[in-house]
Amino acid sequence: MPVEPIRKTNRLETNTKTLTFMWEEERSTDGSKWKFLEHKGPVLAPPYEPLPGHVRFFYDGKLLRLSAPAEEVATFFAKMLDHEYTTKEMFRKNFYKDWRKEMTSEEKSKITDINKCNFTEMSEYFKAQSEARKQMSKDEKLKIKEENERILQEYGFCVMDNHKERIGNFRIEPPGLFRGRGDHPKMGMLKRRIRPEDIIINCSKDSKHPKPPQGTRWKEVRHDNKVTWLVSWTENIQGSIKYIMLNPSSRIKGEKDWQKYETARRLKKCVERLRAQYREDWKSKEMRVRQRAVALYFIDKLALRAGNEKEEGETADTVGCCSLRVEHIKLYPKMDDQEYVVEFDFLGKDSIRYYNKMPVEKRVFKNLQLFLENKQPEDDLFDRLNTSILNKHLQELMDGLTAKVFRTYNASITLQQQLKELTTDESIPAKILSYNRANRAVAILCNHQRAAPKTFEKSMQNLQTKIDEKQKQLSATRKQLKGAKTEHKASHDDRSKKKAVQRIEEQLMKLQMQATDREENKQIALGTSKLNYLDPRISVAWVKKWDVPMEKIYNKTQREKFAWAIDMAEEDYEF
DNA sequence: TGCGTGACTTGCAAATACCATA
C-alpha cells in the first residue's frame, strides 16, 4: 500500500452536501473496503408488454401471430431495424439462432428463414411510440420526470459507512440483443432477462437487507466487505460478472482515483532510471529481456495499452502492446528523410484503429528485425512476453507499477507541460482554447478517437455564419465610432461607442476561438483522458493560476467526481 | 508456470436534457 500524501489545505467545502473530508478519513489496512453498507437493491427491468393486436408480424408474406416469448425477442430485432447492425450476416445469424430457442415448436417449424421475416410493422410501431413520447404535453413529461426522480431517491443512493452515496448504475440491464464493437463474433445474440434469482446482493449483516419482489428470491445475499459492489449477476453472452457499484463522486472511487495519480507521480520520480534500464536491456543477451525492453519502450513512448491475450473467437480481434502480431508492424530502414521507421497499424481496444509511424533508435530497430525473423504474419511479435511477465518485472522496478501507470503518467505530464507551454495571459476564451489544446495533445497520444459528429459540417457552417455576422456588426459599429469622432459628439457618447466596439471585438474573438477548437476536435475525444488519465489537480491549479472559472473546465458531474482534487490543489501544485 | 476468474477501470456511442433562436 503506497503511503498517502498529506493534504495541503484544510478549507471547508461549503457547497457540497455530504462530502466533507471523506478522503481524509482513516482507511483500514486489512483490505476491507467498508464496515457498513445498506442499500435497496437493484431496479429490475420492466416486464415485457405484448404488442397491441394491430401490430402484425409477417412470415413469407403471411400473417403470423407469435407467442409472447418469441414476440419479445422479435421486438428487439425490430427496434434495431434501422441500424446497420441488422444487415450484418453475423448479427442476423446469431440473432436467428437465439430467437429460435424462444419459439414454440410450431413457430420453429413455420419460421425457417430469417430473410422471410417481415418486422416492419413492429418497427413502425416503435417509431410511432417514440414520436408520441416526444409529442407529450409538458405535464405528462413532468410526471415522468418526477417518477424518475422518485426512483432515483429510493434506489439511487446507499449508505456506506457514514456517508450517503450516489450509486452509479442501479438499474439491471434490460434484455436485448448484444451489440459488440467491431467485428464481434457474438453480435446479435440474445442477452437474456435477469431475474431476482440471478442476482447476488452484497451488504452488511447489520443493515436492512434489500427485499426481492413479491414471490421471488435473490440468488444469494452475502456480506463481503473486501469488495465494493452492491449487486452482481452473471451475464450470458461472455459469462462474465456485471456489477452495481458506486458513482465516481463517492469516497471509495475518489480515493482510488487519488491513489492512482499518486502512483503515477511516484513513477515520475523514477522514470528516468527505468528508461535507462530498458535502454540497457535492449542489448541483453537474453531474447526475453530484449523483448520486454522493447515492449516497455513502446508502452512508454507511444502510450500503448498492456495488451492481454484474449480467447480466440470469443471477442473481436484486437490487440495491445504485448499481443502485437507480426502483421501489425512494418519496418522501414529509410522512409523519406528518416531512418529506422516503424509503422504501426492495428485495432486496439473497442476496435479503434491505431496507426502511427515512428522513427526509433537503431538498436530498437535491429531488435525488431530479429523478433520478426522466421515468423508468419499471424505470429506474436513478442513471443517471449505477456502482460503478466511484464507487470511482474515492473512491480520489481517500483512498488505498484504496472503497464497502465505509464499511460496515466505520460498523459498527466503531457498536460502539465502543454499547459505551461501554451497558456498565455490573454482573454478567458483564449486560455480555454489553450487548455483544450493541451487536453487534445493527450487525447492524441492516447489515441482517443471519435466518429466525427453527423452534424459536424453543418455545425461549422453555423458558427461561420455567426462569425460573419459579428464581423459585419463590428465594422458597422466601428464606422459609427469614426463618424461620432468627426462630428465632435459628446465625449460620453464616444466612450460608450468605444466600449461597444470593444465588446463586439471580444465576442468575435470568442467565436473564432470556438470555431478553431471545434475544427481541431473533429475526430478527437477529450472525455476519456479528462476523466481517466489527467490528474485533476493539474487542472485545478491551472484554473487558479490563470483565474479561469472552474466550471469552464469541469462541468457539474466532473466537479463532483474531482471534489477531492478541487479541495486539495493550490495554484502551485506540481504533478 | 499457466490459466481461469473476479473486481475494477476505461471507452465510445446513443439517449436525453437543456438552451438559444426563429
Added chain:
DNA sequence: TATGGTATTTGCAAGTCACGCA
C-alpha cells in the same frame, strides 16, 4: 413555443491486473 443543435448523462462493452488453483 416549437425546433434544432449542443452539452451532458447513461449504457454497457471491453479493457487491465491480481489472485487462487492445479
